[in-house]
Amino acid sequence: MANEHEKAQLADLVDMVKGSLAMVAHAQEERARLTATAHARGRRVTVTVNADCIVIKTEFSDDIDELTYAEIASAVTAATQEAAGKVQRRAAELLEKLEEQQKLIPTLSEVFPGMPDMAALIPKAPSAPTAPPGAREEPQPEEPAVFTETEDYEHDPHVRQRSNIAAPDW
Template sequence: MANESIKAELASMIDEFQQQMRVLGETQQKRAQLMATGYALQKRVTVVVNADGTVIETKFDEDLEGFSLPELSKAVTEAAQAAATELARKSSELTAPFQERRGRMPKMSDLIEGLPDLTKRIPEAIPASTAPPNSPERQQHGDHVMTFTDVEDLDDITPGRIRADDW
């Protein structure tokens, strides 16, 4: 009896999985068509990005006289970042139904007693910095150099010669 119950649950999961794959395919097609627009300098600078966040169009209003190159550079960056933020919002909105449906599916740990829920071990995504390359924010993070402490000093080994007793 318990075996029939597990089979029915598994069949239901397979059906749900197939439906999700269909919805995922449709969502991916819609996502590929996404675009987002960002503006700066009171809409005098416009940047459009595609679904991958790649800039596909940059426009400047004719009324930009008097702005310096650093100001214009900053405006283009701001517009691109605004477009990326809008793209993230649109992407999240598009995938929300899929994520909700996925959240309703039972986990393997729900079906098999004693199996740990590994989804709790997935690390949270860390947002990428929008700071310029040489900004203080980026300099702080550059200090985290990987250091190995459990190493052996191999000065006494001639490069290119490996002896069996070295292993």
């Protein structure tokens, strides 16, 4: 009888996981359809990005020639970053909804006591910088390790002395 109860629990868990996977697929499809548009320099520059923050459309107004090349470049960068921020926020909202549903599914450690929580072990990726390469603070390399308590070892067998065990007169 207890075996039937465990089978029913496992079937419920499998159904929850299947439902969760369907929700993940739906959220991925919704995310893929996301776009965002932003303007800069008094709407002289308009940039639209897709869900991957790739520029898919750039428009200039008729009076764009009132700006210098440097101002246009700066406006394109600003509009692109703003649009990318918008689309990332919307994608994060989709992810939050999905994560709320995922919390209903028991973790491996809840199903199998003693198992580590795998989700907690996944490292979080750092955010990419938005400043141009010359303007960002580059991480300082760590000091190389220095080993002080070492011995010299000759790797060439012809140079280092051989053991007398193999000597013919032994």
